[in-house]
Amino acid sequence: MRRASSQWSVLSCPLLVTLCLAAGTARAATWYVTVAGLGGEKDYEQRFTANAMDLDTIFKNGVDAHVVTLTGKESTRARLSEAMAAVARDAKPEDDLVLTLIGHGSFDGTEYKFNLVGPDITAADLAALCDKVPAKRQLIVNTTSASGGAVAALERPGRAVIAATKTGTEKNATVFARYWVEALQDPTADRDKSDSISALEAFAYANRKTADFYTSQKRLATEHAEFEDTGKAEAVRAQPQEGREGALMAAFTVVRIGAAQATMNDPAKRSLMAKKEELEQKIDALKYQKAAMEPGEYKKELTAALVALAQVQEELDK
Secondary structure, X not given: OOEEOOOOEEOOOOHHHHHXXXXXXXXXXXXXXXXXXXXXXXXXXXXXXXXXXXXXXXHHOOOOEEEEEEOHHHOXXXXXXXXXXXXXXXXXXXXXXXXXXXXXXXXXXXXXXXOOEOOOEEHHHHHHHHHOOOOOEEXXXXXXXXXXXXXXXXXXXXXXEEEOOOOOOOOOOOOHHHHHHHHOOOHHHOOOOOOEEEHHHHHHHHHHHHXXXXXXXXXXXXXXXXXXXXXXXXXXXXXXXXXXXXXXXXXXXXXXXXXXXXXXXXXXXXXXXXXXXXXXXXXXXXXHHHHHOOHHHHHHHHHHHXXXXXXXXXXXXX
């Protein structure tokens, strides 16, 4: 269901345990809230608004997508709070939430603030707004300067947090937002060829492109993106070889593309596509659990999931 106004629109644990539960239940909808904060200068205002509106277009192409986009004079603390309250009222536990912050941030050594028209909003206040949303899986993409200073306040189990900077002291304007938007439009970001772009795939793409930007410009990099998705650890700059960082990000579909998007638009195949995604998430979860499982049990469960996935794919291909 899609609802709109002239200024803004609303359109239609332990981590591994959470993933396994998610793999057994089809998510009903994804709620996207995007905010382009105060630019301060015309160039920044235009850049932030353009990034936000690009995301608005991308997200509205999804099935069961509820999209809120705040730009310009609407980017106030009151409007953001109102939008998040509406999501908290209408979202269900099986839904997903994606909150994207674009603009400038500040950090005084203790507290992070997202710069908005009028009063700014702190990371603690943002966390409180998100905590009221019943969606069990949440993604916060903070592309602002000093965003690394917000991670500790925002993290919690079931929530992935991405920051454009590794600390609150990286205070220069960032370019990460540009490449995050690009990642959701570029099929090459889909590293596993699943016709969907996960939070981890989009992060890897945007992180790489950001680094390439500074190299090509022969400039010292003033931003180093990071993420945290266990709810209780230090943020990392890349998915480690060992450990659980990245499990939620890998299972979190931000957008579908290509055949997957077309299939979700076909009511006759939508339930099969949802089942396919559930099985893919279960397989991802098993891979993260491998070290803690008996080899025989791991092989048995993985084989069963792969066979089921092949059967579903066969039905989709008919």
